[in-house]
Every structure is written in C-alpha cells, then in structure tokens.
Amino acid sequence: xxxxxxxxxxxxxxxxxxxxxxxVVDRLLADGHEVVGFDNFSTGQEEFVRxxxxxxxxxLVRGDTLRLNELTEAMAGVGLVFHLAANADVRFGLNHxxxxxxxxxxxxxxxxxxxxxxxxxxxxxSSTGSVYGESAVIPTPENAPFPVxxxxxxxxxxxxxxxxxxxxxxxxxxxxxxxxxxxxxxxxTHGHVFDFCRQLLxxxxxxxxxxxxxxxxxxxYVQDCVDAMFHAxxxxxALEEPHRVSICNLGTRxxxxxxxxxxxxxxxxxxxxxxxxTGGERGWTGDNPFIFLxxxxxxxxxxxxxLSIEEGVKTTVRWLLANRWVFEKRG
Ligand SMILES: NC(=O)c1ccc[n+]([C@@H]2O[C@H](COP(=O)([O-])OP(=O)(O)OC[C@H]3O[C@@H](n4cnc5c(N)ncnc54)[C@H](O)[C@@H]3O)[C@@H](O)[C@H]2O)c1
Numbered sequence: 001x002x003x004x005x006x007x008x009x010x011x012x013x014x015x016x017x018x019x020x021x022x023x024v025v026d027r028l029l030a031d032g033h034e035v036v037g038f039d040n041f042s043t044g045q046e047e048f049v050r051x052x053x054x055x056x057x058x059x060l061v062r063g064d065t066l067r068l069n070e071l072t073e074a075m076a077g078v079g080l081v082f083h084l085a086a087n088a089d090v091r092f093g094l095n096h097x098x099x100x101x102x103x104x105x106x107x108x109x110x111x112x113x114x115x116x117x118x119x120x121x122x123x124x125x126s127s128t129g130s131v132y133g134e135s136a137v138i139p140t141p142e143n144a145p146f147p148v149x150x151x152x153x154x155x156x157x158x159x160x161x162x163x164x165x166x167x168x169x170x171x172x173x174x175x176x177x178x179x180x181x182x183x184x185x186x187x188x189t190h191g192h193v194f195d196f197c198r199q200l201l202x203x204x205x206x207x208x209x210x211x212x213x214x215x216x217x218x219x220x221y222v223q224d225c226v227d228a229m230f231h232a233x234x235x236x237x238a239l240e241e242p243h244r245v246s247i248c249n250l251g252t253r254x255x256x257x258x259x260x261x262x263x264x265x266x267x268x269x270x271x272x273x274x275x276x277x278t279g280g281e282r283g284w285t286g287d288n289p290f291i292f293l294x295x296x297x298x299x300x301x302x303x304x305x306x307l308s309i310e311e312g313v314k315t316t317v318r319w320l321l322a323n324r325w326v327f328e329k330r331g
Pocket of ligand 1: 014015016017018019020021038039040041042043044045063064065066083084085086087088103107126127128129180181182183184189191
C-alpha cells in the first residue's frame with residue numbers, strides 16, 4: 001500500500017469506469033481509501049474496473065448523475081467526491097447542444113445537491129483548459145481575464161465550476177477545481193492519438209489531420225494528472241484560498257505541434273504515411289489553435305510531471321496497440 005496523500009476516508013468517484021476516473025480509483029485503493037465507483041458506462045469500460053471490482057474496499061454503483069436519488073444514496077458516509085463523469089468530447093458538442101448542459105452542468109449540480117444532502121465536505125472536479133477559450137495570455141494562468149467561450153463543452157464546464165464555487169461559499173465546502181490540458185496514457189479512449197492510431201491501423205499509407213497540423217497543444221500523462229490532484233488535495237490547497245476553492249491548471253511546461261505528435265505516433269508504429277491536412281488554423285469549431293497553461297501554481301505546491309509530452313504520446317500508442325479492443329468499443 002502507498003503512503004496516502006490525504007487522510008484515509010470513503011471517496012465517491014463519478015466516472016469511475018472512465019479513462020481518468022478508473023486511474024483515480026486504482027490510486028485511491030492503493031492509498032488505503034474505501035471507494036464507491038459511480039458510473040453509467042456510457043463511455044466507461046468494464047475492463048478498466050476489472051481489478052477494482054475484486055477489491056474488498058471497492059463498491060461499484062451503476063448509476064446516472066442525472067438521477068439525483070441514485071447519487072444521494074451512493075454518497076452516504078463519503079468524505080470526498082471526485083467528480084469526473086462528463087461528456088468529455090469537445091468536438092461533437094454542436095451535434096447535440098443539450099448534451100454538455102445535461103452531462104456537465106446539471107450533473108454537477110446534482111453531485112453538489114447529493115453532497116449537501118449527505119454532508120459531504122470536499123469535492124475535486126475535472127475541469128478543462130477549454131474554459132480559457134482562445135486566451136490572449138499564453139501560457140495561460142488561472143487568473144487570466146475570462147474569455148469568450150468557443151465550445152459548448154467549455155461553457156458547460158465554466159458553469160459547473162461556478163456552481164461548485166457558489167456551493168463552497170454558501171455551504172462551507174472545500175473545492176478543488178482542476179483545469180486539465182488533454183490527458184494521455186493507459187486506458188486512453190478518445191482524442192487525437194486514438195483517432196490517428198485508428199486511421200493508421202485501418203490504412204497505414206494515409207493519415208488525415210484536421211487543420212493545418214500547426215495547432216500547438218499541451219498534453220499531460222494520466223498518472224501525472226492523478227498525482228497532481230492528490231498532491232493538491234493532500235496539501236490542503238483549497239484551505240489556503242480565501243473562498244476555500246483551489247483552482248489549479250494541470251499540464252506540463254511544454255507544448256508541441258500536432259505534426260510533432262504525428263511524427264512520434266508514426267515512429268512508434270514504424271510507419272511513414274502520406275499526411276493529408278484539411279487546412280485552416282482550427283481543425284473544427286471550438287478547436288483552440290494554441291493551448292498552453294501556466295502551471296506555476298501547482299509547481300509552487302511542489303509537484304512536477306514525470307513524463308514529457310513525447311513520452312506520454314508514445315506510451316499511449318503502445319497501450320493502444322496492446323489493447324486494440326478499445327477501437328471496437330469506442331470506434
Ligand atoms: N481526457 C482529457 O483529455 C480531459 C481533458 C480535460 C478534462 N477532462 C475531464 O476529465 C473527466 C474524465 O474524462 P475522461 O477522459 O476520463 O472521459 P471518459 O469518457 O473516459 O470518462 C467519463 C466517465 O463518466 C461516465 N459517465 C458519463 N456520463 C455519466 C452519467 N450521466 N452518469 C454516470 N456516469 C457517467 C462514463 O461512462 C465514463 O466512464 C471529464 O470530466 C472530462 O471532461 C478530460
């Protein structure tokens with residue numbers, strides 16, 4: 001067992017069967033916590049909680065964050081909630097505009113109401129660098145002037161953040177809002193590495209890249225992401241803030257161009273396809289051509305990522321190659 005980053009308690013994780021949520025679950029169990037995993041398996045995978053469900057300190061609840069009664073029941077006796085369940089796909093928001101509102105904003109309201117009903121004192125929330133829209137300040141710090149929103153996903157996450165802040169103020173909760181860059185690593189089931197690998201496994205000679213390939217992005221390895229969240233909570237970062245809400249960017253000190261990432265993926269697959277660029281600065285509406293978050297705040301708490309972006313991309317490709325079943329499930 002690890003030395004726990006924060007005092008052992010019962011923790012509820014929404015999105016427990018997802019890419020990041022299942023990694024949080026495994027780390028909580030390794031740290032000695034009792035864990036209630038809450039998931040509706042809309043994008044979550046049974047395989048990701050295969051080990052957890054055999055663990056004596058884990059209980060899986062197949063429930064929906066849009067059903068308040070299920071959440072309230074599952075939250076009995078909980079000391080901390082990791083709220084990670086969401087519609088995590090930024091790109092397709094305009095195809096179903098209500099989805100981000102329901103899955104990301106109303107679901108967050110339900111989580112907070114279930115916490116209030118059960119007297120749960122602490123919440124950690126997976127927000128996103130998308131809340132900065134196309135920020136004029138790069139690298140973007142947490143207190144950057146608030147921008148025009150460019151995606152429904154970003155808008156719904158801002159609303160979720162605001163609800164958490166108001167609940168923390170009004171009901172004296174402790175809140176940890178983490179704004180992630182794109183996350184990579186084991187159990188990765190969506191995002192550009194997934195799309196590129198799927199295309200290349202289907203046709204090794206050609207790769208279609210949305211935009212001009214010059215978009216600059218920052219990525220973080222999933223274990224580093226989990227580590228950073230545990231580190232901030234363990235340091236009681238929220239208690240140091242005037243409103244008991246800690247807002248923290250999570251990323252690396254570097255960024256890369258999409259074409260750099262293409263190069264690392266092709267190297268790992270030993271392929272040299274012809275690259276077809278669809279053109280334009282943005283790959284789709286809401287695609288931010290330059291995402292680079294200022295991570296001085298989390299660094300100041302004594303945390304640094306262990307993997308570079310290149311190592312994160314290559315680790316992800318290796319995991320996808322060894323777990324090709326995910327292309328069937330999430331294809
Ligand atoms: N992956 C990234 O690059 C990234 C970047 C920034 C922020 N985030 C945020 O991190 C969180 C986790 O993302 P992920 O990449 O692991 O996504 P994911 O899709 O793998 O995980 C989401 C999980 O939530 C579950 N879920 C969705 N709606 C639900 C509902 N109504 N009720 C119960 N369970 C539900 C899904 O089944 C899935 O297991 C999300 O909040 C996402 O917005 C992710």
